[in-house]
Amino acid sequence: MKKVGIVLVNYKDYVNRYLAECQTSIEGQTYDSQFVNVYIVDNATSQESRLFISKAYPTAKILPRYDGNYAAANNVGIKQALLDDCEYVVIANMDTKFGKDWLNELVKAAENDSQIGVVQSKIFLYPETEAEWKQPKINSVGNKLHYLGFGFTDGYGEVDRPNDSGITVKEIPGYASGCSFLIKKQVLEKIIGYDEELYMYHDDIDVSLKVRLAGYKIVLATKSIVYHKYEFSRSVRMFYFMERNRYLIMLIYYKWLTLLLLFPIMIVMDLGLLFFSVLNNTFYSKLKIYFYFLRPKTWKYIFERRKQVHKKRALSDGELFAKLVGRLDFMEINNPLLKWVGNPITDLYFKFMKFIIIW
Template sequence: MAPLVFVVIVNYNGMEHINDCLESLQKAEYPNFKVVISDNGSTDGSVEIIKEKYPSIKIIENHANLGYGRGNNVGIKYALEHNADYVFLLNLDTIVEPDFLTKLVDTCRADPSIGVCGPKVMNFPCQKVIQSIGGTYKLWKGIPSRIGKDEDDHGQFKEPREVDWIHGCAMMIKREVFERIGLFDERFFLFYEETDFCCQAAKNGFRIVAVPESVIFHKYRVSTGFLNRLFVYYYTRNALLCMKKNALWYNWLTFPFFFIFYQCAGFFYLTMRRGGKSTPMIFWGIFDFLRGNFGKREGLW
């Protein structure tokens, strides 16, 4: 029998994306998977629509916005309690190809050392442009980058390849990884959770692999917006937290220079493009990291 896969989706007011995502999942060819939705207190009627149109889907209502990590953890716990062999984390603003799960499971079964894997993520609606085929995360600079980002897809990525991290919009994790390292670190709340999780998995001997033959489409920047206040704050704070958790002492000899350059570039961009409205979030992110204020940050928005 095929391994049992639980597809875990976090929903937060995702009404406009429900049909695209769930209809594509219903066309999936993999014979043994279930879908569970962890709802972060949606108020747009999306929960009611899911209950009405997709009665076979399990919905866990959290009644509050738990963020990406904690919201996923709720679904992951449910999946593990119900004997999942793999947990596939999927953003609601995605559309999957019918064979996406089959390709991932086949790759993982062929190599037991693989703990985390993910598909080729394509932009939507620009379906010929790559968003990510995994990514690199070099601790000497501490800034993650996406492999294949913004490249036209000419079939240049064909074979499974080892990477440092998998895009959090679509990542599959073997049960044994959770049993060894635990769930997502909920201190992040939003951004960098997948980078940190993959670092922790790799430290514990699991391979992180991107599988280009498995394909999903992601409505880029729909989930959070880009360079808004929320993005800037969490991205700044969590970049530092991820380094604190995963870097070795000598990585800190070079990281500050890259971080300062990156943040200065961000400061200039925000000032020029957004009138400086998001700029204070850089400083709030650094300040909260230094005083250990993690999780959801209230009062800044």
């Protein structure tokens, strides 16, 4: 058996709300516990949170951090796991309950093919009733990546269907959900972990793109089950990081000619989002994003990341576009204007770009 490091990131009172059930389900795994290390990165740490964790989960290794940077917190956990000779690192949310074969199935899927770099669990919305426990609804069976940098879950809200095909490993064309995925040691050493400039949101997109451009597959382990206490929110802070980071993803990963061809639709989308930002009280966050991209420091970072990414990439923009989507089909953000105006326009442009982009 190979050694696995599980990285959980706490933020303020998460441990008080979520740790107990998460811990119980980790301790109930069929994977041999002597080959499992649990790392709790205490983000925005306090004396109270460290004391609570040490009493509640004495076998876990506590790694304190102070600034709340989620991407940096994962790097701290990953670094410690690799120092402890873990062959696999699992990134998981704390607001979860894991099926008893969760970890075993992740490892089995990873060992199915040497070209697999990341394995995502099948993630369900946490059931609220007995009926839902019998037939839970999907949170994510892999995430979809829109060509304009938006990410959303695949299968969200659908009732689970029994898997009669016998297939336990399925390729994910988009990206792995940061709620629960396994990544191999040799892959982490190539991609150099999380990008801490992203801070939070889209970090899982960035990791997945680095893995894919390094030539590895991203797959779903259909029998690795997670129940996620998912809450969709539209906070001002969330809007800032998601909107800023989707631009960073495009500016870092697309070739310059691709960006030039996408520029008109990027402007159209930005004008639409600017209009909506006035309506939903995120206008000042939108202005803050514009100022972020006016800083020389930002462009220095973008050029450095581009150099790292494009030097080693094993996938062309054309091959990458084949794995992207042109429509935003996510019920939590769906509205008539998006459905009847936004999606048809962006999808038509996407189909045209797929035909043109051959580099």
